[in-house]
Amino acid sequence: MNRRALLAGxxxxxxxxxxxxxxxxxxxxxxxxxxxxPGGAGVIVKEVAREVDDQGRKGRDISGVREPRxxxxxxxxxxxxxxxxxxxxxxxxxxxxxxxxxxCRWLAGAGYAAGALLYRLPGDGWADGADVMLHxxxxxxxxxxxxxxxxxxxxxxxxxxxxxxxxxxxxxxxVAYAPVDEADRDPLRIDFLGLGYPYLNVxxxxxxxxxxxxxxxxxxxxxxxxxxxxxxxxxNSLQAFQAWKKAGAETALHVFERGGHGFxxxxxxxxxxxxxxxxxxxxxxxx
Numbered sequence: 001m002n003r004r005a006l007l008a009g010x011x012x013x014x015x016x017x018x019x020x021x022x023x024x025x026x027x028x029x030x031x032x033x034x035x036x037x038p039g040g041a042g043v044i045v046k047e048v049a050r051e052v053d054d055q056g057r058k059g060r061d062i063s064g065v066r067e068p069r070x071x072x073x074x075x076x077x078x079x080x081x082x083x084x085x086x087x088x089x090x091x092x093x094x095x096x097x098x099x100x101x102x103x104c105r106w107l108a109g110a111g112y113a114a115g116a117l118l119y120r121l122p123g124d125g126w127a128d129g130a131d132v133m134l135h136x137x138x139x140x141x142x143x144x145x146x147x148x149x150x151x152x153x154x155x156x157x158x159x160x161x162x163x164x165x166x167x168x169x170x171x172x173x174x175v176a177y178a179p180v181d182e183a184d185r186d187p188l189r190i191d192f193l194g195l196g197y198p199y200l201n202v203x204x205x206x207x208x209x210x211x212x213x214x215x216x217x218x219x220x221x222x223x224x225x226x227x228x229x230x231x232x233x234x235x236n237s238l239q240a241f242q243a244w245k246k247a248g249a250e251t252a253l254h255v256f257e258r259g260g261h262g263f264x265x266x267x268x269x270x271x272x273x274x275x276x277x278x279x280x281x282x283x284x285x286x287x
Contacts, residue, residue: 030070032139037068037120038178039127055266059097061089062118068136070143071101071116073108082113082150084141088159094118098264099158106265110281113148115140130210135177137168142183154192159232159262162198167211169193192287193221194280197229197261200236218249222283224276226259252283
């Protein structure tokens with residue numbers, strides 16, 4: 001692999017993100033488990049939304065999730081594509097605004113239905129441990145497909161949310177939970193996958209069992225990462241690119257020289273990392 005070429009990154013056609021139309025005003029909040037999330041007999045945490053200031057903009061980091069839900073953003077017009085957005089948060093919180101709601105508003109403005117997932121966390125005492133994140137993601141993906149009627153449906157995950165997105169794609173055939181309604185009898189479709197600075201290659205960690213590597217028949221996959229990420233090494237994306245490509249995926253990788261970790265849509269204007277949204281839209285329109 002020519003890493004120098006990868007580090008260069010590519011410039012997208014200008015104006016794709018800027019030309020987005022305003023999405024419908026208010027997102028729809030969908031409770032994933034109307035009768036209560038399963039396996040919660042030993043769960044005593046309470047949901048807490050902590051306001052944080054990140055790069056000069058406020059947002060909520062949410063922990064203690066007991067009522068997982070999907071915040072569905074619809075575009076102003078019709079669409080045949082929906083995206084499940086899974087925020088990161090180091091598996092102890094969900095960075096719900098910066099990597100969830102903000103991203104969904106942007107996607108809806110670009111003409112796509114998008115749902116921000118607020119998912120349960122593995123350290124909160126759920127009976128199924130870390131798999132509760134996959135159960136919530138699988139249920140949300142099925143509900144998103146049903147509610148939007150999308151012909152194409154995909155997942156976009158950031159950091160720890162990238163772990164969940166990658167694991168959901170790899171383990172789609174064995175993510176099982178007790179069905180709630182007819183939506184749970186639908187096949188788990190993932191037609192495309194986006195992974196932003198994903199947390200995948202962590203030695204001697206339970207997360208390694210959560211994400212086993214690419215599936216046998218992977219969907220088209222878009223990866224992006226900053227080379228100076230001090231929290232999640234860019235090697236995660238470099239190795240994932242090689243592994244998914246070897247498994248047969250049509251795979252795009254963009255590595256930016258600066259950006260750090262967790263930039264979402266907030267990379268500094270003029271930095272190469274700030275081009276990833278246009279690059280992603282260009283790629284998605286070509287799928």
